[in-house]
Amino acid sequence: MFITDEDYKVVIGDQALKVVSQVSQENRANAETEAVEEISGYLRPKYDTSAIFSAVGAERNRLVVMYTCDIALYHMAASAPQKMGMEIRKERYERAIKWLEGVQAGKIVPDLPLATDEDGEPVGIPMVYGCQKKLRHNW
Numbered sequence: 001m002f003i004t005d006e007d008y009k010v011v012i013g014d015q016a017l018k019v020v021s022q023v024s025q026e027n028r029a030n031a032e033t034e035a036v037e038e039i040s041g042y043l044r045p046k047y048d049t050s051a052i053f054s055a056v057g058a059e060r061n062r063l064v065v066m067y068t069c070d071i072a073l074y075h076m077a078a079s080a081p082q083k084m085g086m087e088i089r090k091e092r093y094e095r096a097i098k099w100l101e102g103v104q105a106g107k108i109v110p111d112l113p114l115a116t117d118e119d120g121e122p123v124g125i126p127m128v129y130g131c132q133k134k135l136r137h138n139w
Contacts, residue, residue, distance in 0.1 A: 002053045002060070003032050003068055011069050011092065020076045020089075027076060035071035039064065042100035046123075048113040061112055067096035 008017050021028040040049040052064060074093035077086050102108035114122045 001029065001032055002036055002055075003065065003072065007065050007069050008073075010066055012073060017073075020073060020080055022076075022080065027079065028072070031072040031075040032068070034075050035068045038071055039068060039100060042104045043112065044115070045104070046115060048115045051113045061110060063099070063110060064112070067099060070096045 012020070021031070036053050040053070043049050043052065052061065055061075070089075070092040074089045077089040080086075099108065103110055117123050
């Protein structure tokens with residue numbers, strides 16, 4: 001899986017993680033899969049999401065790892081009894097989505113591998129074009 005136990009330590013403590021995941025590896029795996037797919041939906045038009053989420057260790061983008069943890073924890077907290085700790089999870093989830101929307105809009109440019117076609121050319125990069133102002137010679 002893309003996320004390890006060590007990655008969660010940046011955003012949540014060990015005991016809190018056990019409570020939020022309800023000590024269920026299946027619940028945690030489902031939340032992580034949902035988080036990866038949610039992030040992929042934002043990044044897929046421009047970035048190679050299979051390369052991003054197949055990276056291991058130090059090759060992974062640390063910001064993507066952190067936001068994947070935040071989104072997975074949000075999904076796990078949503079299924080927890082009485083929505084324990086939901087305020088901080090919701091706040092971090094909204095921050096992750098805001099960052100993803102900024103990436104999607106092109107306002108934030110992360111260091112991620114670009115998606116390429118069969119020829120190795122980048123896809124999804126918008127082409128900027130225009131022309132000069134039309135000349136009118138009416139005297």
